[in-house]
Amino acid sequence: MRETGDINNRHQSLLRSRQLSDDAQPYQQFLSQLPDEKTIQAGIARRRLQIQAVIGGTDQDWSNWKWQLKHRIRDSRILGQILGLTQLEMRRIDRVSQVYRWAISPYYLSLVDEDYENSPIYRQAVPDLRELLPGGSLDPMNEALTSPAPCVTRRYPDRLIINVTNQCAMYCRHCQRRRNIGEHDLHACREDIARAVEYVAQNREVRDVLITGGDALLLSDRMLDMLLNKLYHLPHVEIIRIGTRTPVTLPQRITPELCDIIRKYPPIYINTQFNHPLEITPESKQACDRLAEAGAILGNQAVLLRGINDRPYIMRRLNHKLLKIRVRPYYIFHAKDVKGTRHFQTTIQEGMDIIASLRGHTSGMAVPTYIVNAPGGLGKIPLMPNHIMHMDADKAVLMTWEGNIVEISNKKA
Ligand code: SF4
Structure with missing residues (x-):
């Protein structure tokens, strides 16, 4: 039997x-x-040679983050020479650059493949005429009204943001903080950072501080060390977070010296922004490995972008690749209605469909939370497909990831 x-x-x-x-x-x-990894890497190596042929630099220069930063591409003719752009394409870039600035690290540009117009890297990096279309707001979150001290943004009871710089390795075309970027690279001055720290010191309910910008890791090692040290020694600050896109756009920034600084102030949570699987390369993996080995806890905050990652399988692939480089997919942000970025916007339904396509079909580790930011700075709203069909004091009727309906008791024991 x-x-x-x-x-x-x-x-x-x-x-x-x-x-x-x-x-x-x-x-x-x-x-x-999909093309295999060997083919992708061969394409990146070819593009890198083209870039070096135009802007110069040795292999040693290439792995130096300061050289990368200094040699960011911001001239349409240089970009045209590297990618073979038409005169019309270069003129369009120039037109947009009269309104919004742009700059691309040589490294990030090397990820643009031959079919550049359709490249998700190119689209995130190179100005597009649609940025000049009307609509949207430069400050949909009303951040200007949530700054009680220089460099500080406070929207929640127990945590706040310190904006330390407006500089980034690349000026992403979809940037949700466009109004911070301005016209020139500018770090916050020592006095303003000191006043921000003082504000944290005086507000003992603040247990979590996010250092961001711009890109927080574009601060010098010395300034970063000083700021982390001050925050770390405030007894009520339990955790420090850093917002940076350098593992994606400038992985050379993650040097052993920087990691020695990170290691001194645990726990440090680092949130980055990988938006497409092609952004995960041997260099970005090394950057994330180094940060993880320095004790940082890594999370990814992707932005859902039309024409970049608005297809469920692209997102699944991205999340799987992130887990392989020790980065936990944390959020997918619904793009805010930021002026000049409307062509990247998706519908909320598209975001929900992506979450539904992940849930159950892959491990929960690979399913980030989909977030809509309430306009006016009213906070994050997590959204997920509805699994509750009915609920009362006796029972809950729920739907599984495959669409099966189950009933479970809801009575108190
Ligand atoms: S790195 Fe972040 S802050 Fe800087 S341009 Fe890109 S999205 Fe904006």
């Missing part, structure tokens, strides 16, 4: 297993159509 039971169980398990394998097939097929 027992043997018959075992055989039946095995039979059922095999059937279920077959079903699950079938569910995985469309994604497997998607993966099989």
